[in-house]
Amino acid sequence: MASDYSATPITMDNINPKVLKCEYAVRGEIVSIAQTLQQNLKDNPGSHPFDEILYCNIGNPQSLAQQPITFFREVLALCDHPSILDKSETQGLFSADAIERAFQILEQIPGRATGAYSHSQGIKGLRDTIASGMKARDGFPADPNDLFLTDGASPAVHMMMQLLIRSENDGILCPIPQYPLYSASIALHGGTLVPYYLDEQTGWGLEISELEHQLKTAKSKGIDVRALVVINPGNPTGQVLGEANQREIVEFCKKEGLVLLADEVYQENVYVPDKKFHSFKKISRSMGYGETDISLVSFQSVSKGFYGECGKRGGYMEVTGFSPEVREQIYKLASVNLCSNISGQILASLIMSPPKVGDESYESFSAEKEAILSSLARRAKTLEDALNSLEGVTCNRAEGAMYLFPCINLPDKAIKAAEEAKTAPDAFYAKHLLNATGIVVVPGSGFRQVPGTWHFRCTILPQEEKIPAIVSRLTEFHKKFMDEFRG
Amino acid sequence: MASDYSATPITMDNINPKVLKCEYAVRGEIVSIAQTLQQNLKDNPGSHPFDEILYCNIGNPQSLAQQPITFFREVLALCDHPSILDKSETQGLFSADAIERAFQILEQIPGRATGAYSHSQGIKGLRDTIASGMKARDGFPADPNDLFLTDGASPAVHMMMQLLIRSENDGILCPIPQYPLYSASIALHGGTLVPYYLDEQTGWGLEISELEHQLKTAKSKGIDVRALVVINPGNPTGQVLGEANQREIVEFCKKEGLVLLADEVYQENVYVPDKKFHSFKKISRSMGYGETDISLVSFQSVSKGFYGECGKRGGYMEVTGFSPEVREQIYKLASVNLCSNISGQILASLIMSPPKVGDESYESFSAEKEAILSSLARRAKTLEDALNSLEGVTCNRAEGAMYLFPCINLPDKAIKAAEEAKTAPDAFYAKHLLNATGIVVVPGSGFRQVPGTWHFRCTILPQEEKIPAIVSRLTEFHKKFMDEFRG
Numbered sequence: 001m002a003s004d005y006s007a008t009p010i011t012m013d014n015i016n017p018k019v020l021k022c023e024y025a026v027r028g029e030i031v032s033i034a035q036t037l038q039q040n041l042k043d044n045p046g047s048h049p050f051d052e053i054l055y056c057n058i059g060n061p062q063s064l065a066q067q068p069i070t071f072f073r074e075v076l077a078l079c080d081h082p083s084i085l086d087k088s089e090t091q092g093l094f095s096a097d098a099i100e101r102a103f104q105i106l107e108q109i110p111g112r113a114t115g116a117y118s119h120s121q122g123i124k125g126l127r128d129t130i131a132s133g134m135k136a137r138d139g140f141p142a143d144p145n146d147l148f149l150t151d152g153a154s155p156a157v158h159m160m161m162q163l164l165i166r167s168e169n170d171g172i173l174c175p176i177p178q179y180p181l182y183s184a185s186i187a188l189h190g191g192t193l194v195p196y197y198l199d200e201q202t203g204w205g206l207e208i209s210e211l212e213h214q215l216k217t218a219k220s221k222g223i224d225v226r227a228l229v230v231i232n233p234g235n236p237t238g239q240v241l242g243e244a245n246q247r248e249i250v251e252f253c254k255k256e257g258l259v260l261l262a263d264e265v266y267q268e269n270v271y272v273p274d275k276k277f278h279s280f281k282k283i284s285r286s287m288g289y290g291e292t293d294i295s296l297v298s299f300q301s302v303s304k305g306f307y308g309e310c311g312k313r314g315g316y317m318e319v320t321g322f323s324p325e326v327r328e329q330i331y332k333l334a335s336v337n338l339c340s341n342i343s344g345q346i347l348a349s350l351i352m353s354p355p356k357v358g359d360e361s362y363e364s365f366s367a368e369k370e371a372i373l374s375s376l377a378r379r380a381k382t383l384e385d386a387l388n389s390l391e392g393v394t395c396n397r398a399e400g401a402m403y404l405f406p407c408i409n410l411p412d413k414a415i416k417a418a419e420e421a422k423t424a425p426d427a428f429y430a431k432h433l434l435n436a437t438g439i440v441v442v443p444g445s446g447f448r449q450v451p452g453t454w455h456f457r458c459t460i461l462p463q464e465e466k467i468p469a470i471v472s473r474l475t476e477f478h479k480k481f482m483d484e485f486r487g
Numbered sequence: 488m489a490s491d492y493s494a495t496p497i498t499m500d501n502i503n504p505k506v507l508k509c510e511y512a513v514r515g516e517i518v519s520i521a522q523t524l525q526q527n528l529k530d531n532p533g534s535h536p537f538d539e540i541l542y543c544n545i546g547n548p549q550s551l552a553q554q555p556i557t558f559f560r561e562v563l564a565l566c567d568h569p570s571i572l573d574k575s576e577t578q579g580l581f582s583a584d585a586i587e588r589a590f591q592i593l594e595q596i597p598g599r600a601t602g603a604y605s606h607s608q609g610i611k612g613l614r615d616t617i618a619s620g621m622k623a624r625d626g627f628p629a630d631p632n633d634l635f636l637t638d639g640a641s642p643a644v645h646m647m648m649q650l651l652i653r654s655e656n657d658g659i660l661c662p663i664p665q666y667p668l669y670s671a672s673i674a675l676h677g678g679t680l681v682p683y684y685l686d687e688q689t690g691w692g693l694e695i696s697e698l699e700h701q702l703k704t705a706k707s708k709g710i711d712v713r714a715l716v717v718i719n720p721g722n723p724t725g726q727v728l729g730e731a732n733q734r735e736i737v738e739f740c741k742k743e744g745l746v747l748l749a750d751e752v753y754q755e756n757v758y759v760p761d762k763k764f765h766s767f768k769k770i771s772r773s774m775g776y777g778e779t780d781i782s783l784v785s786f787q788s789v790s791k792g793f794y795g796e797c798g799k800r801g802g803y804m805e806v807t808g809f810s811p812e813v814r815e816q817i818y819k820l821a822s823v824n825l826c827s828n829i830s831g832q833i834l835a836s837l838i839m840s841p842p843k844v845g846d847e848s849y850e851s852f853s854a855e856k857e858a859i860l861s862s863l864a865r866r867a868k869t870l871e872d873a874l875n876s877l878e879g880v881t882c883n884r885a886e887g888a889m890y891l892f893p894c895i896n897l898p899d900k901a902i903k904a905a906e907e908a909k910t911a912p913d914a915f916y917a918k919h920l921l922n923a924t925g926i927v928v929v930p931g932s933g934f935r936q937v938p939g940t941w942h943f944r945c946t947i948l949p950q951e952e953k954i955p956a957i958v959s960r961l962t963e964f965h966k967k968f969m970d971e972f973r974g
Contacts, residue, residue, distance in 0.1 A: 005810035008782045009713070009744040012812050016653045016676075019816050024823050063603035073568040080830070081564035083557070089576035116550035117790075117797040151638045151800065154824045162675065166503050184823045188649065189503075226496070257496040295495045303604075310604040313638065313828035323492035325499050329506050336511050336671045337641045341800035341828045343567070 022187040023446070024180050030430055031057060034440045050438035054470060056458045057440040059235075059402040061308030061372075064461050069307045069368050071361040072350050074098035075105065076312075076343055079114050082106055097359040105346055114342050120335035122149025122316065123342070126349040130316065133352025138282035142318060148330065149316045149348055151340045153265050153301040156317035158185050159333050160261060160297055163326075164226045165191035171223035173214065173258070175206070177405060177447035177455070179235040194218040194225055197450055200407060203396050204239040206230070208248045215256060227259035228252070233266040233277065233400025236447050236457035238380075240275035240399040246283045250294065259295040260284075265315070266401040268305035268351075271377035275399045281318065295321035302347045304402070306372040314344030314351075379467055380404070380460040386471040387458075390478045402461055405444070408454050414485035426454040432481055437473040509674040510933070511667050517917055518544060521927045537925035541957060543945045544927040546722075546889040548795030548859075551948050556794045556855050558848040559837050561585035562592065563799075563830055566601050569593055584846040592833055601829050607822035609636025609803065610829070613836040617803065620839025625769035629805060635817065636803045636835055638827045640752050640788040643804035645672050646820050647748060647784055650813075651713045652678035658710040660701065660745070662693070664892060664934035664942070666722045681705040681712055684937060687894060690883050691726040693717070695735045702743060714746035715739070720753040720764065720887025723934050723944040725867075727762035727886040733770040737781065746782040747771075752802070753888040755792035755838075758864035762886045768805065782808035789834045791889070793859040801831030801838075866954055867891070867947040873958040874945075877965045889948055892931070895941050901972035913941040919968055924960040 005011075012020070038053045045051070055063060062068060074094045079102050084090050090099065106112040108125025121127065127144035134142035150156040164170065165186065171194040174182045178195075186193045196214045199205040211228070218225050230249060232241045241249075253260040262280040270277050284294050302314035319330060339345075354369075355361040380398040387395040392409035410418075410425050418428035426443035433439055433456075444455025462470055492498075499507070525540045532538070542550060549555060561581045566589050571577050577586065593599040595612025608614065614631035621629035637643040651657065652673065658681040661669045665682075673680045683701045686692040698715070705712050717736060719728045728736075740747040749767040757764050771781050789801035806817060826832075841856075842848040867885040874882040879896035897905075897912050905915035913930035920926055920943075931942030949957055 003779050003810075005779050005808075007780055008808050008810065010651070010746060010782055010809055010813050012810075012816075014653075015650050015813060015816060019650055019820060022819065022823065024819055058604065060604045062600040063598055065598060065600075068602045070570070073570075077564040077568035077571070080567055081560040083560075084564070084580050087580060089579045092576045093571050093574060093580070111550055111552060113549040113552075113798070115555045115796045115798045117545065117547045151828060152825065158824075163502050163506055164497070166501075181823065188820075188823070259497060292490050292492050293494055295497055309602045311600070311602045311826070311829035313826075321492075321495050322497055323490075323495065323499075326497050326502060329499075329502060332509065332511055333506060333675075336509065336668065336675070337645075338639065339798070339800075341638060341831055342798035343830050344828055 018188055018190050022184045024184045028442075028446060030427070030434060030440060030442065033431065034434060037434070037438065048438065049436065050473070053438045053440060054462055054466065055440045056462060056470075057442045059304060059308075059459055059461065060310050061402075061461050062310065065463050066308055066372065066461070068309065069365065071095065071098055071355055071365050072307060072309070072347060075101050075350060076346060078102035079105055079346055080343070082112065082114070095361045097355055097361050101350075105349070109342075118339045118342060118345065120331060120339050121145075121147060122340060122345050122348075126345050129349040130352045134279075134281070134318070138279050138285070140282055140285040142281070146318050146320055147316050148319060148334055149314070149340045149345045151313040151315070151344060152303055153263070153299040153315040153317070154181055155337070155340070156299050156315060157181055157261075158188075159330065160227070160317070161185045161189045161191065162333060163330060164259065165189040168192050169222060169224055171218050171225040172261075173211065173225055173228040175229065175231060175234070177236050177444065177449050178229070179231060179263070180446055182229055183448070192218075192223055194223060195448065198234070198237060198239070200396065200450070200453075204234055204237040206241060206245060206249065208252055211252055225256075225258065227261050229261045229263065230280070231263040232280075233269060235263070235266065235401050236403045236405045236442075237396070238398035238401045238403050238405065239396065240270055240272070240277065242275075243278055243283065246278060246280060247287060250280065250284045250287060250289065254289065254294050259297065262296065262298045264298050265301040265304045267300065269373075269376070269402060270400040271373070271380050272397065272399045277400070281320065291320055293321065300348075302344060302351055305351060306369050306376075307351060309347055312344050312347050313341060314348040316348055375464050376402070376460055379462070379464055382467050382471065383458065383460055386475065390475065391482050393478070398460060402459050404458050404460065405447075405455050406458070408456070410454050411482065411485045414481070417485065426456055429454070429481070430456055433474070433477055436477045436480070439470060439474060505675050505677050509671045511671045515929075515933060517914070517921060517927060517929065520918065521921060524921070524925065535925065536923065537960070540925045540927060541949055541953065542927045543949060543957075544929045546791060546795075546946055546948065547797050548889075548948050549797065552950050553795055553859065553948070555796065556852065558582065558585055558842055558852050559794060559796070559834060562588050562837060563833060565589035566592055566833055567830070569599065569601070582848045584842055584848050588837075592836070596829075605826045605829060605832065607818060607826050608632070608634060609827060609832050609835075613832050616836040617839045621766075621768070621805070625766055625772070627769055627772040629768070633805050633807055634803050635806060635821050636801070636827045636832045638800040638802070638831060639790055640750070640786040640802040640804070641668055642824070642827070643786050643802060644668055644748075645675075646817065647714075647804070648672045648676045648678065649820060650817060651746065652676040655679050656709060656711055658705050658712040659748075660698065660712055660715040662716065662718060662721070662724075664723050664931065664936050665716070666718060666750070667933055669716055670935070679705075679710055681710060682935065685721070685724060685726070687883065687937070691721055691724040693728065693732060693736065695739055698739055712743075712745065714748050716748045716750065717767070718750040720756060722750070722753065722888050723890045723892045723929075724883070725885035725888045725890050725892065726883065727757055727759070727764065729762075730765055730770065733765060733767060734774060737767065737771045737774060737776065741776065741781050746784065749783065749785045751785050752788040752791045754787065756860075756863070756889060757887040758860070758867050759884065759886045764887070768807065778807055780808065787835075789831060789838055792838060793856050793863075794838060796834055799831050799834050800828055801835040803835055862951050863889070863947055866949070866951055869954050869958065870945065870947055873962065877962065878969050880965070885947060889946050891945050891947065892934075892942050893945070895943070897941050898969065898972045901968070904972065913943055916941070916968065917943055920961070920964055923964045923967070926957060926961060
């Protein structure tokens with residue numbers, strides 16, 4: 001029963017049209033259907049041909065029973081309730097290095113006040129720790145004053161879009177397929193997404209000729225292209241860029257005067273021995289480009305990696321190559337929201353300075369980390385193989401990140417049926433998959449794709465013991481679907 | 488030594504002008520000076536006529552040594568590291584009701600996964616708890632589906648501004664003086680702040696005739712006024728609205744078709760026996776206005792209250808009186824950032840459902856709460872009296888919130904000196920105060936004020952034992968300042 005809101009002032013016709021334009025598929029219609037099905041299953045067990053919803057739509061490891069890293073949680077708990085630090089029972093409950101680390105962190109927080117607003121860029125001592133971790137990673141120094149700690153990486157991306165976009169004539173080069181945070185943020189700030197297509201045939205290769213072509217096309221339309229977004233490892237595509245390719249990208253940004261926005265949140269998720277993560281900061285510094293040569297922003301998050309602490313909303317960006325006056329404006333934007341949450345800040349420092357050899361937690365920490373990463377690698381391979389064995393489906397390997405992005409060659413009859421149902425063909429497929437199996441994936445159209453091709457994004461995150469059932473349900477579904485719609 | 492950034496693409500001339508326009512005084516120039524002085528004191532003790540910086544600029548209680556509420560922190564620590572919940576040592580370290588509450592909360596979180604992204608509005612079970620707390624407070628039901636949990640209240644305010652503001656022709660009525668989050672957010676979203684002046688003579692009274700006058704003036708300039716911001720208890724002004732006044736405000740919004748944006752983050756901070764906080768939801772429901780009669784958004788935060796958990800970044804808004812389609816758009820905005828941090832969500836549920844009579848923690852909790860609130864009341868009174876005793880200073884009482892906002896009748900000579908120093912006269916005063924005493928206040932111009940009047944905002948938060956020293960340093964400074972600049 002719809003209520004009558006005609007006496008209230010705000011309608012779809014008078015809200016900000018940029019909000020209407022913004023889309024965010026990762027939490028779109030498919031997820032709403034899934035939530036309804038889940039409620040059905042709870043209220044009427046047996047009402048569907050499956051007994052649980054398998055959320056493969058979002059990189060949310062702990063929602064699928066991945067356990068948090070013990071050391072990280074020990075430190076967080078102790079920082080939340082420091083008054084137990086000195087009590088004898090605490091020794092029995094927490095590892096010695098977690099207790100020591102909590103003491104160290106509290107020393108870094110002015111007044112040991114974990115409940116106070118911090119500096120708007122984050123607690124200085126924690127930024128020092130993160131900068132040291134970045135230096136250890138890259139071999140080049142990082143300046144804690146370049147770091148802005150944020151509630152996950154998303155607010156950092158918004159901040160940069162807010163800074164760069166003046167009007168719809170400002171363009172941001174984004175990979176297609178892309179993570180919809182970028183399209184959503186560009187839409188909300190009123191800019192233009194300038195697409196560049198990753199080459200599916202070459203494992204989602206990023207070709208400079210394509211960047212040049214799209215930049216030229218955009219310029220010819222009067223678009224002032226301001227920045228290039230690169231997601232490495234790729235989301236939703238899972239590729240890991242090669243070093244030579246990264247150098248070309250840096251050179252391109254340098255030559256064209258573009259800010260390089262490097263989404264590096266999957267830097268710890270690399271699964272293949274022939275690929276390695278290199279930060280764009282390391283690449284540009286190793287090319288001899290210093291602070292005043294290139295504008296580079298790198299995004300990092302505690303939500304990804306092997307730890308997958310999505311709910312903690314920790315993250316940061318490293319901002320280099322902006323003048324002090326512009327930097328001051330970024331600081332002002334950060335300060336309007338005062339600061340990011342302190343637990344997330346602490347966790348951001350922990351992921352960049354995990355236990356070291358000799359620490360009490362080192363072995364258990366390494367075992368937890370290795371178990372997760374090796375299992376993710378196995379899951380990625382199993383799902384990739386399963387997808388490639390389906391009729392009309394091809395799937396690049398997940399070299400990194402948490403996703404597979406298979407291409408489905410849908411039969412014409414399915415495309416026609418989708419048109420009749422007023423749905424994109426890949427959304428049509430994803431809805432059928434969900435209703436038949438309880439598996440939730442995101443239609444490729446939410447990430448954009450080469451027109452006329454159809455994909456979906458599927459995470460590699462369901463627990464390993466569930467993968468065989470997923471494979472068989474998916475395989476069985478796909479066969480039936482193709483049988484139904486094959487020409 | 489300034490570096491040369493001429494080879495980088497982003498300059499003050501080509502960033503988003505809305506960012507340039509945005510101002511945020513609470514963390515502005517005075518705070519930067521204070522941080523430099525603090526570093527000086529650390530590097531060269533004795534280098535200034537004071538031995539510490541007293542931050543009275545921001546409502547950040549725990550930065551000034553206020554201790555967190557034990558029960559809240561116990562529950563947060565246990566939820567951060569649930570694997571200790573079953574261990575025997577835990578009984579010795581944590582109160583029984585904190586352990587029980589942690590178990591309850593974990594049951595409310597799907598998969599007990601405190602590290603997972605939640606529903607974009609926040610964990611449903613926690614929203615249920617908050618809604619129950621609101622019902623207990625108001626005597627009217629609250630719907631958990633109306634609640635959007637956010638990282639502090641600031642992102643909620645931004646979300647509403649983003650929804651409502653289409654262009655500079657859209658106006659938002661804001662009190663003057665106002666909390667600069669509103670002016671900053673309106674500037675960033677490209678709207679127009681339509682000021683209405685609170686009447687300092689009547690204790691910062693909110694007159695409907697003034698609202699009508701300003702609305703009419705704005706309309707005559709072609710401004711489409713969309714919403715009215717009311718901050719109650721007031722920030723920076725500290726007044727608590729009377730019930731009859733609140734009814735008039737609701738009636739005004741209803742009549743004029745305005746969304747009522749009610750900043751109610753200081754709802755637990757009321758210090759005078761003749762005033763009481765009433766939510767605008769309670770007021771409008773008690774007037775007979777239901778869900779489809781009036782559009783009302785109420786903001787709440789864990790940063791304020793007696794608990795002052797600023798660093799946890801917990802908060803929420805209750806959104807009522809918007810059609811399902813518009814609500815869907817607000818949900819989409821929330822979902823672009825996935826969710827707010829889970830610790831903040833948990834804390835938001837705790838502040839709305841604290842320990843009850845009979846719970847193990849009840850007495851210690853009540854004692855902690857009462858100690859803080861009664862001390863704040865005393866500090867407010869002492870500072871108010873001290874300010875009123877200064878030459879040329881008048882100060883309304885702080886009925887609620889955490890601030891005093893005295894009016895300083897500055898001598899012409901001081902105003903002239905300020906002009907020569909290219910500073911606002913109140914900023915001139917505040918800088919002199921800081922350099923002479925280490926006391927940090929925010930110049931009134933950061934909040935806006937009646938032209939030609941000068942104020943500053945001073946929190947009532949320094950620890951009670953420091954108040955006498957603050958009073959004497961302030962009194963001595965003011966006397967010298969007036970002696971220097973008196974005509």
